[in-house]
Amino acid sequence: MKLDDIVSDYIREYRDDARKEMRYFEVQRSSSAAIRKAALCELPNGRRHAHQRRIPGTLLEQVEAKLQGIRRKLARATDFIAVHRLVDDEIGKIKGIGALTVYDVAHRIGAHFGRTPQLVYLHAGARAGARVFNISGDSFDPAILPKAFSCLEPSEIEDCLCIYRNELRHRAHSRVTSHKPLCDLAVRRQCAPK
DSSP, rough: OOOOHHHHIIIIIIHHHHHHHHHHHHHHHHHHHHHHHHHTOOOTTTTGGGGTSSHHHHHHHHHHHHHHHTTHHHHHSHHHHHHHHHHHHHHHHHOOOOOOHHHHHHHHHHHHOOOOOEEEEHHHHHHHHHHHTTOSEEEEEEGGSSSSGGGSOOHHHHHHHHHHHHHHHHHHHHHTTTOOSOOOOOTBBBBOOO
């Protein structure tokens, strides 16, 4: 599968649902309602997001309480990096809450406050997909990826890297055996939140 095909398939199969999900958090009537739904990982259909299906409800209620306590700080955050940092500082050390949940909750809260990711954040499957391009770390500037990804937002790239990690690995294996480079490492630069 070519990179253009992977990106086209993502747009066709996943983009609309991902955007509807973020719109749900964006249109909540109050910041406390948005934080509650984000922390409890509630989808528009009322169910819990599959990423957090194994986290006990009582733990997510603890996450909500902590985030409600910093609601004003979250509202004043100037960009997604600040939202993510606040969420990570508040809930990232809670046993049972990993980097994926921190990112997902921050992304949902950020949607409500109009703060979208400008970097691609890596965790779980997205990290595996990024390894194909020799990218590591916690986040990176999307400009370092091949041109095929340029029509995706950073959060969509994160999603695409995760969903298509196996296809990307297969493609990388095919290219490595033919001795073609995966990514121009001369242009690659890491960019992590400060």
